Amino acid sequence: MINTVFDILTIRTDFPILNRKVNGYPLVYLDNAATSQTPQQVIDVIVDYYRNYNANIHRGVHALSQEATDKYEEARLKIQKHFNAAKSHEIIFTSGTTQGINLVANSFSTFLKPGDELLVSAMEHHSNIVPWQMLCERTGAILKVIPMNEDGVLLMDTFKDLLSNRTKLVFCNHVSNALGTINPIQEIIEESHTIGAAVLIDGAQAAPHIKADMQKLDVDFYTVSAHKMCGPTGVGILYGKEEWLNKMPPYQGGGEMIAEVTFEKTTYADLPHKFEAGTPNICGGIAFGAALDYMNAIGFDSIASYEQELLQYATQKLTMIEGLRIYGTAKEKTSVISFNIQGIHPYDIGTILDKLGIAVRTGHHCAQPVMDFYHIPGTVRASFNFYNTKEEVDVLVEGVRRAKKMLL
Amino acid sequence: MTIKEIQEDIIEEFSMFDDWMQRYEYMIELGKSLPLIEEKYKTDDNIIKGCQSKVWVHAELEDDKLVFTADSDAIITKGIIAILIRAFSNQRPNDIIEANTRFIDEIGLKEHLSPTRANGLVSMIKQLKLYAVAYQTQIN
Numbered sequence: 001m002i003n004t005v006f007d008i009l010t011i012r013t014d015f016p017i018l019n020r021k022v023n024g025y026p027l028v029y030l031d032n033a034a035t036s037q038t039p040q041q042v043i044d045v046i047v048d049y050y051r052n053y054n055a056n057i058h059r060g061v062h063a064l065s066q067e068a069t070d071k072y073e074e075a076r077l078k079i080q081k082h083f084n085a086a087k088s089h090e091i092i093f094t095s096g097t098t099q100g101i102n103l104v105a106n107s108f109s110t111f112l113k114p115g116d117e118l119l120v121s122a123m124e125h126h127s128n129i130v131p132w133q134m135l136c137e138r139t140g141a142i143l144k145v146i147p148m149n150e151d152g153v154l155l156m157d158t159f160k161d162l163l164s165n166r167t168k169l170v171f172c173n174h175v176s177n178a179l180g181t182i183n184p185i186q187e188i189i190e191e192s193h194t195i196g197a198a199v200l201i202d203g204a205q206a207a208p209h210i211k212a213d214m215q216k217l218d219v220d221f222y223t224v225s226a227h228k229m230c231g232p233t234g235v236g237i238l239y240g241k242e243e244w245l246n247k248m249p250p251y252q253g254g255g256e257m258i259a260e261v262t263f264e265k266t267t268y269a270d271l272p273h274k275f276e277a278g279t280p281n282i283c284g285g286i287a288f289g290a291a292l293d294y295m296n297a298i299g300f301d302s303i304a305s306y307e308q309e310l311l312q313y314a315t316q317k318l319t320m321i322e323g324l325r326i327y328g329t330a331k332e333k334t335s336v337i338s339f340n341i342q343g344i345h346p347y348d349i350g351t352i353l354d355k356l357g358i359a360v361r362t363g364h365h366c367a368q369p370v371m372d373f374y375h376i377p378g379t380v381r382a383s384f385n386f387y388n389t390k391e392e393v394d395v396l397v398e399g400v401r402r403a404k405k406m407l408l
Numbered sequence: 409m410t411i412k413e414i415q416e417d418i419i420e421e422f423s424m425f426d427d428w429m430q431r432y433e434y435m436i437e438l439g440k441s442l443p444l445i446e447e448k449y450k451t452d453d454n455i456i457k458g459c460q461s462k463v464w465v466h467a468e469l470e471d472d473k474l475v476f477t478a479d480s481d482a483i484i485t486k487g488i489i490a491i492l493i494r495a496f497s498n499q500r501p502n503d504i505i506e507a508n509t510r511f512i513d514e515i516g517l518k519e520h521l522s523p524t525r526a527n528g529l530v531s532m533i534k535q536l537k538l539y540a541v542a543y544q545t546q547i548n
Contacts, residue, residue, distance in 0.1 A: 023428070344483075345461060345481055345482035345483065346460075347460040347461045347482040347484070347485065347527060348436075348482050348483050348484045348485075350460075351432075351484050351520075352432065355428050355429075355432065362460060363460050377461070377462070377481060378460070406429075406432065406433060406436060407436060407483060
């Protein structure tokens with residue numbers, strides 16, 4: 001049963017967009033893995049920023065600048081607390097997960113030499129593949145792949161075999177965006193550390209559903225995007241262990257990240273500013289803090305148990321449709337269902353669902369290697385958040401049936 | 409028939425449908441029923457890779473007219489291709505160069521020709537025009 005403290009109807013009233021109609025039907029928003037919707041509480045914070053204290057931070061002597069700086073740094077503390085980082089300067093504001101990965105991929109090159117190895121999981125988003133391929137091209141390091149099985153589960157024995165004293169960095173998503181698999185990152189981190197390799201976890205898909213504890217995980221880098229967690233787009237964070245961040249050179253040069261500049265030599269600012277060149281997304285950072293407040297007030301345990309219930313309900317209902325196959329059948333999954341119907345292209349299903357007001361994602365989900373693994377052009381992906389309902393699952397299932405009838 | 413006349417015919421046909429369901433059912437029928445391209449032309453050279461669906465296009469000059477054949481792996485995309493081919497194929501290259509695709513908006517399928525849709529259709533239309541330009545140059 002749904003947790004009694006979890007009041008779905010009240011929660012839904014927090015999200016004005018959920019009242020929208022699309023193509024004449026009430027919106028059923030099931031593209032949460034792409035971006036989540038924004039509650040009024042976060043929208044209010046954004047409006048408040050631009051109405052009352054919009055100013056550049058960390059440099060002004062005037063009141064507005066001080067207020068904006070205080071709020072921005074307060075957000076960093078909230079984020080530190082949420083992810084249980086040991087120090088606030090281990091939280092680097094970024095434009096999102098992709099930038100966090102690119103930052104590490106660029107700065108980590110200092111530590112690499114030709115023949116060093118990087119391990120990547122077979123179920124990564126392109127943003128956790130391409131920056132590393134570029135890094136390998138620059139440094140002569142070699143990229144090796146941790147394979148997965150038909151269920152979309154990483155082969156941990158092969159992973160352990162791949163680890164060697166040449167392995168310098170392992171990167172893997174916490175949750176697969178295309179399949180929903182929750183990867184055994186604690187084990188990956190522990191095993192990697194035994195041979196001295198650093199680990200970067202792409203937490204973009206996990207963070208909306210699982211509260212990750214940086215100290216408990218003992219992870220080296222963890223990166224997330226605010227917009228998947230009820231926050232705005234264009235902001236995220238990279239968590240990095242202090243010892244790594246101190247050793248790594250800056251990623252981008254500019255204002256804010258310097259201690260002293262002459263034409264002969266520049267010295268860099270301390271953490272976190274060393275990695276935060278230029279004016280950041282100030283409002284976005286503050287709103288990210290507000291989004292975490294919002295989600296924590298509901299509680300990640302309640303969110304997770306409700307979403308699991310939605311996942312099970314939707315899985316059960318969808319599998320009753322003849323010819324429907326779900327990709328990603330790991331035991332440990334977040335509320336993501338990737339599927340196809342035999343003989344129908346995912347684009348066609350997505351198009352008909354859209355006409356019915358149902359927002360899903362179709363295509364390769366920026367994870368072409370996963371699609372190649374299953375020999376499919378793409379999937380239809382329905383991803384559920386805590387503000388979705390069983391009634392919406394029913395609408396989806398009915399929509400898929402209707403699409404199937406039209407298309408087959 | 410000129411491209412314009414064919415387009416007017418298509419608009420009239422679609423005006424008989426009351427709602428989107430009927431329009432799409434018709435389009436899906438078109439997509440299913442028409443053999444649009446010979447298998448031998450479904451080569452990598454003729455492929456247009458959209459993020460969502462793939463499109464193949466082949467062009468041949470017959471007398472002074474350009475004949476297009478095309479296909480897609482997605483049926484709705486294929487249905488729209490059938491409509492586009494009906495309008496643009498078997499026409500003089502110059503007429504193809506000058507023609508537009510506004511009729512697709514008028515029959516309520518505008519969203520499929522959005523460049524962000526990544527279904528290959530926008531690139532396909534560009535390709536049709538490029539073929540027309542190339543063959544027109546050849547004729548001249």
